[in-house]
Amino acid sequence: MALNKMAPRRRSLVSRAALAAASAALLTAAFTSACSSSGSSNPLAENLSGRGPITYVEGKDTTETGVVKQLVERWNAAHADEKVTFKEQSNDASQQYDDLAQHLGAKQPDYDVMALDVPWTAEFAAKGWIQPLKDSFSIDTSTLLSPTVASATYKGTLYAAPRNTNGGLLFYRKDLIQSPPKTWSELLADCNVAKSHAIDCYAGQFKNYEGLTVNAAEVINAYGGTFVGPDGKTPTVNSPQSRAGLQVLVDSFKDGDIPKEATSFTETESQNAFAQGKLLFLRTWPSFYGPANADSAATKGNTGVAPLPGKDGIGASTLGGYNAAISAYSKNKATALDFLRFLISEDAQHIVADGALPSVRASLYDDPALIAKMPYLPALKDSIASAVPRPVTPFYPAVSKAISENAYAALTGSKSVDDAITGMQKGIEAAGS
């Protein structure tokens, strides 16, 4: 019978399938081996006076005005022998990181200047991948907003030029409240207004991801809490201030001032909820100003913007944005340095601000033409002036996880505030293991 003949063939097919599965698993193992690196001579001391064409690397330019294109054109018009080529990465941050880590890990000299998401700066510095901006390589940062400079500094040394920054803002319903709250207690008092209009009071990004790290850090910072010491390693979060900050969020969830579903909110969901008129207050990034006033939004014309609330005054926004750094393996570091100086110049920063990316130069926030285009600029200036960079640590991914996972456990009630803060402290301590 045909079936009997089939049996041995089936079996060998099965064992082959098992082998195939086994090799698939091993390939996963092999994938991780592609990311190692080793070190020998000191590339940080080489090519310091090299001049010539350079490559600038950044994620996909999504600004309407084409900020990077304008910057590169402006530079190239004046530097015929030292032209900049723009290498555009994907618009996914983790893919950008992987791309940079692969090139730098392999000591490739093809990237000269790179845009780094703010929290990557310390790690890249500690790995010796980017040029410290000191001695002959120093740049003048005196005209820049100081929190942006702090975000580019690791262990007291500047490692990158702040390119553009970003800060959280409190969006509120102008039609429902007269003036925005300055403190958390004022905000919570306004929740009565939300109740009387049968909408939810406040939301941010409370899903368990990087956005929660930002939101939790803002409240903890606003109450005076901190995360890591200046060495980038010692945890400092275990304090009454941190507890008080986290407690505000936990209580708001308990009281219903923050809706329960906000634990599933990323930027998209939270902004949709506000634009549909379901929220009185929303903490999000300035780029939401356009969508909140779009024709399709229920909040069109009724959206007000204010700095984030704090304990006794303006709160502490977490800083976003990008820093520009010189690769340790660049051949033309002198040109790269000039390009960094150009990036923080008034001229270049005007292009940045005009593209709706928050500038790192304080003066541009008072430019009437820009304010007319972006009415949120004054509020953003206040927000950024009192902003706190995300924990500057070479172990940022692990530190961020320690913050978001513990905060999430506290918000959803599976851990007490006390345990969550202790957990963050321990998690930060064990980061890097």
Place this chain on the structure above:
Amino acid sequence: MSDPSGTTESAAPPAAPEKPARSGRIRLPGSGRAWVFVAPVLLALAVVIGYPVVRAVVMSFQKDSGLDAATGMFVQGGGAGFDNYTHWLLQQCQLPDGSVESCPTGNLGSQFWAAIGITLLFTVVTVLLETALGLGMASVMGKTFRGRAVLRAAVLIPWAIPTAVTARLWEYMFQYDGVVNHLFGTHILWKTDPWPSRFAVIVADVWKTTPFMALLLLAGLQVIPGDVYEAARVDGASAWQRFTRITLPLLKPALLVAVLFRTMDALRLYDLPAIMMQGNPSTRTISMLVVDQVRQGPNSASALSVITFLMIFAVAFLLVKVLGANAVATQEEQRKAH
């Protein structure tokens, strides 16, 4: 693979009793010539699979680079012994002062057993559901009726949709103000609460892969000759008896292949929960843990990959050993009975 039942049937095609050569050509001694032909493939495999695998194993015994307290710069870690393995298996973390304690929440090391549990949960539940549903679908599709071709094509649609698209599709359905909550009038947080989110992933995975299962089983069903059923019916066997005594045993080889394929797939599940639930830790599978860890330390991630490999291999081995032997025995018994 050794033959556990000790029968003369072996997995490899029988080599000894050669048929007489078709023509009078001179032949190299069998094994020697085989090696000549196989060698290039083995060499290629050694380069593309062997080297990275060995390297991953070597890396898993090295420390990830750590910070030099004085300079704040990373330095290479050196040998780690089994530290990377105890980090995962015993959830032990090394503190900066060198002491060892159990990994705190938020550290990936503390999530190892949870990820293993979730992976196994997904595997067992989805494979069981897919097998049961797939069997049902295959029986229906195996019948002759008008529109059978259309039905077969339609059933395949979920399988044809890319996983990433499936994940987004179900993500929208399971949103707080999504279709599912509207349909049932519920207010469940499908994307964040632990059990609802696991349930959602299982639903999406079953929806996506049951057609695959059904198709494999349909192929198995169609090689069962119809006269066997006819004879059983004449002898007065009930529908249930025909199913358990004829369909199941004769379907077993096909069923085993299908179950093994799906089990392997489920054990390395990554894309569906990663896209559908993003960072939700209650649906974090072991593959997702590996990817998270790669960004934090490649050597530790290598150890995790090796553990994952051993786990998948063990499950595959068990399945083949237990079920495979059983399938062959069943065939043998049948042959003896004839």
